[in-house]
Amino acid sequence: MKKKNLWVSLCLSAALFLGACGSDATDTADSAAGSATDASGQVTAETIKEAGVLKVGVKEDVPNFGLRNTETNEIEGFEIDIAKKIAEEILGDAEAIELVPVTAKTRGPLLDNGEVDMVIATFTVTEERKETYNFSDAYYVDAVGLLVKKDKGYTGLADMDGATIGVAQSSTTADAINAEAEQYGISLSYSEYATYPEIKAALDSGRVDAFSVDRSILAGYLDDSTQILKDRFATQDYGVAIKKSNTELATTVNDLITAWGEDGTLDAMITEWGLGE
Template sequence: MKKKIMRRSLSAVAAGLMGALLVACGSASEPAEVSEITDSAQETPLAEQPADDSLEEDVKAIVDRGVIKVGVKNAVMGFGYEDPLTGEYTGLEIELAKALADKLGVDVEFTAVTAATRTELLDSGDIDCVLATFTITDERKESWDFTTPYYTDYVSVLVEDSKGIKTLDDLADATVGVSSGSTSAKALVKAMIEKGLISGDGFDEESFDPATWTDGIKFQQYDDYPTISTALSAGEVDAFCVDKSILAIYKTEGRSYIDAEFSPQNYGIATTKGSGLSKVAEELVSESFENGTIDKLISENGLD
C-alpha cells in the first residue's frame, strides 16, 4: 500500500481549522512509498501535548510514534483526491485528517483505501482511522466506532446518454456497476422495491449480497470507481451507482444522472471500537461544527 508522511506546516484552510483546535498543520501528498516532505511554508511550533498519563493507551501509542495513519480516498473530488501531476491531496476529508493530526500534535500519513479495503486495514492496525466517504450504518456501528456525521450525501445512478436510461423505471433488467464493499447496490434495490418496480421477494437488508441478487436488476462489483467508469464506457454495465458526490467526477460529456436520489449517506470518521481515538475524533468533529470549519470546507470543496 502506498503511503507518504505529511509534515506539519501552516496552510490557509488548515489555519482556519485550528481556531478551536491546536496549532500546526500538515501539507497533503500522495500515498507513495513512505518518505518525508517539508513544505516551504514557515514551520509553526507544536502545541504542548497532554501529559502521557492523561492519554488512553492507543492515543499514547500514536503520540509516541509521532504519526497518525489515516485511510483516505485518492480519486474522489472534494473529499480525498490526489493530483496526478503534483501528488498533492485535497478535499474535505484530507483537511479533517490533518486537523486530527494537529489536535494530537503529530504528523499525518495517508494510505489510499477503497470501500473493499478500508475496514480490513483498520482492523489489522495498518491505519488508525478512516476518513474515506464511509457511510454510517447500524450494522457497521456494531464493528467500528463512528463520529457524528460530517457530511450527508445521497445515492444516485450515472448512465451513458446513448442508453436512454432516465429513471429508476428504465433500470429494469439492467446490469449496474458498484464498488465492492459498498452499500450502493442494496440502496438501489431498496429504492426500486419501494417504488414497486421489483417485488422484493427474498430481500433482506442484513443478508443482501449484490453478487447473488437477480430480481429485476443485476450487479457487477469492481475494486474501485475508475474501473466502474471504464466498464460503463465499454458497455460492460448499463449504469454506475454510488453516492452522488463520488459520481460527480465521472459525469463527463455524454453522461447524465437518472432522475432519482435516494438513501441518505451519512459520512463519519471510523475508528476501532471502544478506542481512545474514537473520543478524540468525535471532539474534532464537534468542535469543527461549532466553529464553522466544516461548513467552510464543504463550501470550499464545492460540496454544498
C-alpha cells in the first residue's frame, strides 16, 4: 500500500506550495501558456493531442489523494493516478502530463483562465458549482468530518458550542457543519487557511479547536494526539471539473470515469491508496 502519512512530509509540502522549493518540468504552477484551443475556442481531446500535454490542477497536500513526496519531489496519490490514466487515454502516454498544484481557492480561477485543462483536486460537486463548471460523475464519495485533539474531550459536534473550526478557503465545509449545528442549537466560528497543513498546525497550536474537511482527507492527518469524531456531515461527491464551454472534453472524461466506475478500475485504485476504509 502506498500510504504517506508523515506529518514532516506534510509540513514540507506546505513549504513547497509556498515556493520554498522549485518544481520539475511536469508539475509547475507557472505554465508558460494556457491550454490549446480549437477554432471555436474550446479545449478538446484533439487540441490536447496537438499540444502533446494534458494540464491538470491537483492537490499536493492531501495524503493519498495528491501529496508531494519530499524525497522525489513528485506528487503522488489516487487523484494523480486518475489524471495519468486520462492522459494515457487521450495522449497514449500517462507521463504526458503537467501537474499544477492548486488549493480550494485557486483551482476555480486556474480552470477559468485556461491554465489547466481540468481539475482533479477533491473538488466537491454541488448544484451551485455545476452552474459554473462541467463535472464528471463522482469518482469518490465522502462526507465532512472533524479532527480534534483527544485532550479536548469532545465526543461529537453537540459538545462544541463556541468552538473555532479551521477550514480551507473557498470550501463548502462551513456550510455543511452549520446546517448540522443548527439542529443542536450551538454556535461556531471559523478560521480559513490556504492549505491543510496550515489547519493542522493551527489545531496543534490551539488556535483552532477542530480541523474540518472530508473524512478521508482528515485520515491522512491523524496522529497519536488526535481523533476523528463520529459525526458525518453532507455527502461529498468528488468529480473531475472542466470549464463549462469545453463540452466535448467533459463528455470524453465523463465517459472514462463512468467506464472505470463500472469495470472496477476506480475501486481498485481506491483500495490501493487505502481509501474508503
